[in-house]
């Protein structure tokens with residue numbers, strides 16, 4: 001086995017995303033990695049939580065990897081993909097995959113870890129055969145703070161994935177699973193069409209004008225009227241900031257959360273070029289007597305000012321979308337660009353999550369991101385299909401670079 005690439009788990013954001021992206025890229029490109037100080041910047045001691053463990057174990061099995069140190073709370077793991085793992089997957093030719101968690105760990109963060117593998121692993125195989133869809137059911141939490149909610153995934157993430165050339169992914173929410181005041185786990189099924197050809201480079205550079213805004217409220221029934229009133233006030237006050245000179249198109253939907261500790265609001269703006277910008281907030285604590293209206297007002301004000309800030313920056317991605325596209329830029333054929341907007345005439349810096357994803361992609365598959373959000377991808381799978389790309393040279397290049405580095409260190 002080639003010497004694993006070492007990733008320091010406290011780098012930049014230093015959380016679970018570093019681990020998910022690193023293991024996914026490792027599994028796809030058969031690049032062994034060791035991660036130390038996993039989630040070292042998180043409180044509570046870091047290490048693998050159930051959601052991270054589930055993702056690593058699935059990717060390990062899918063890529064026939066030799067795993068060491070992998071267990072709950074592990075702070076150091078080695079992930080060394082083997083040969084032939086990909087071809088042994090039961091879903092290679094369509095079928096069902098079930099990934100179960102016993103805790104409300106975010107189903108959409110598990111998806112974040114496994115989706116690129118599922119999409120890319122079969123490129124070049126079974127040319128000429130009908131491409132069969134894969135149904136992936138994940139159990140756990142669907143509405144968990146600091147992760148993409150099932151609503152965000154349906155309304156923002158999946159439409160944005162379609163926009164960059166990923167075959168449309170259908171989502172079905174069977175049951176919501178909340179992190180607090182739990183009344184059982186949730187689950188979602190995603191119907192995915194794996195790629196058979198490398199992903200072409202994509203350009204998300206034309207933001208367009210804001211055409212419509214959709215508000216999704218999930219809260220106890222008696223909170224509905226105040227949510228709607230507060231949204232009316234915000235839309236009336238900020239109409240020009242949101243829609244410019246266009247006629248406002250606003251849609252508001254309400255779902256009873258049936259729990260006094262579940263207040264959720266998602267606002268999604270759709271532009272004339274099909275871009276979706278989303279911001280949300282989950283308030284899942286108890287509300288003191290008489291304070292319900294104040295809590296609702298602050299949720300509405302926070303989410304709407306976050307969305308308006310996104311709109312004013314003119315970016316083609318919201319803050320959370322930006323880091324979630326990095327893996328696709330890194331694997332596509334050629335240079336993909338994602339415009340991150342401007343604030344006070346200067347380009348908006350990528351978030352710490354996005355910078356972390358850039359760093360992981362550089363370390364594991366040697367792609368570099370420029371200041372404008374551009375990156376020339378490795379063209380994953382291009383070797384198998386004859387398209388242009390350098391994915392297949394990757395392991396050789398990496399091994400060579402490491403040998404040269406060893407010689408350099410020995411020479412010093």
Ligand SMILES: Nc1ncnc2c1ncn2[C@@H]1O[C@H](COP(=O)(O)OP(=O)(O)OP(=O)(O)O)[C@@H](O)[C@H]1O
Pocket residue numbers: 013014015016017018039042109145146147148149152280319320321323324353
């Ligand atoms: N409100 C949100 N909407 C959409 N995506 C989100 C939202 N909040 C966070 N994310 C995304 O979820 C991911 C969270 O990564 P992070 O490393 O913080 O996750 P984690 O596995 O929960 O780790 P940790 O427990 O270490 O924080 C990032 O891709 C981030 O962009």
